[in-house]
Amino acid sequence: xVHMPPIAALRALAAAARHLSFTKAAEELNVTQSAVxxxxxxxxxxxxxxxxxxxxxxxxxxxxxxxxxxxADDFLTxxxxxxxxxxxxxxxxxxxxxxxxxxxxxxxxxxxxxFQAAHPDIDVWLSTGQxxxxxxxxxxxxxxxxxxxxxxxxxxxxxxMRDYVFPVARPRLLDTHGMPKTPEELCKLPLLLRYSGxxxxxxxxxxxxxxxxxxxxEPALRDGTRFxxxxxxIQAAFEGQGxxxxxxxxxxxxxxxxRLVRLFDVHCPSDVSVDLVCRPDRADRPAVVAFREWLxxxxxxxxxxxxxxxxxxxxxxxxx
Numbered sequence: 001x002v003h004m005p006p007i008a009a010l011r012a013l014a015a016a017a018r019h020l021s022f023t024k025a026a027e028e029l030n031v032t033q034s035a036v037x038x039x040x041x042x043x044x045x046x047x048x049x050x051x052x053x054x055x056x057x058x059x060x061x062x063x064x065x066x067x068x069x070x071x072a073d074d075f076l077t078x079x080x081x082x083x084x085x086x087x088x089x090x091x092x093x094x095x096x097x098x099x100x101x102x103x104x105x106x107x108x109x110x111x112x113x114x115f116q117a118a119h120p121d122i123d124v125w126l127s128t129g130q131x132x133x134x135x136x137x138x139x140x141x142x143x144x145x146x147x148x149x150x151x152x153x154x155x156x157x158x159x160x161m162r163d164y165v166f167p168v169a170r171p172r173l174l175d176t177h178g179m180p181k182t183p184e185e186l187c188k189l190p191l192l193l194r195y196s197g198x199x200x201x202x203x204x205x206x207x208x209x210x211x212x213x214x215x216x217x218e219p220a221l222r223d224g225t226r227f228x229x230x231x232x233x234i235q236a237a238f239e240g241q242g243x244x245x246x247x248x249x250x251x252x253x254x255x256x257x258x259r260l261v262r263l264f265d266v267h268c269p270s271d272v273s274v275d276l277v278c279r280p281d282r283a284d285r286p287a288v289v290a291f292r293e294w295l296x297x298x299x300x301x302x303x304x305x306x307x308x309x310x311x312x313x314x315x316x317x318x319x320x
Contacts (some may be wrong), residue, residue: 012074
């Protein structure tokens with residue numbers, strides 16, 4: 001029998017192989033970089049095999065490391081799934097889902113109670129992240145809800161919805177600055193900016209879509225408060241600090257209640273979709289299937305509502 005290393009060492013091997021970085025593996029496992037390096041070294045000495053080639057600025061898997069890392073990852077996944085299945089026979093199932101922050105707060109959480117009512121034996125564990133496909137590769141993560149182009153090689157994915165992009169502001173801000181009559185005039189108002197590299201469309205996308213020349217809008221985007229995600233920018237809009245670029249999923253309820261006002265009858269579809277993504281070996285888990293079916297039904301309702309409202313606005317503009 002081959003001497004087996006501790007589970008912690010196998011987890012370190014699987015994580016380091018995914019990231020090709022001891023530092024990033026340590027961040028995933030919530031341990032120190034030296035702890036990951038020590039665990040890898042322990043396996044190499046135990047099995048008398050070199051698993052990684054340690055270069056100055058890079059870490060590469062050796063052929064042995066590539067084979068053994070896959071086996072370790074498959075083993076950890078199978079172990080986790082089996083334990084969950086055994087728990088399913090007598091208690092609740094934990095379903096771990098990662099969601100982009102803005103969608104989690106404004107769309108997912110208000111609806112989650114309906115899923116919990118229909119599936120009281122499934123406990124949803126929500127976490128937030130910024131479109132990181134590496135999250136799906138973690139052995140404890142069941143699925144990720146993210147923005148993307150719909151293409152995720154090596155994973156299973158389902159398109160949930162594609163919403164609309166438009167500027168929004170608090171009514172009192174417009175009372176102070178006045179309602180802009182054209183998209184060009186919007187550049188005179190304080191615009192709430194993002195600095196994150198998230199795929200969600202930015203101001204440049206919207207201004208280009210409505211035909212505002214870059215030489216007009218670019219100066220308005222150089223200075224101002226910047227936020228890491230759309231959710232924070234919308235919160236700033238609630239406080240009357242400026243105009244935020246929002247998606248339908250973020251602000252639909254706030255538009256209906258009048259807390260926010262949508263500016264201009266411009267019908268600008270988002271250039272990315274909201275997708276549910278998971279590893280193929282997780283796609284058929286009963287809890288994942290139940291959540292996916294519920295999620296797709298909820299997303300279809302929202303999509304139909306947004307599409308109908310957008311068509312009504314377009315028709316009203318044509319009639320006028």
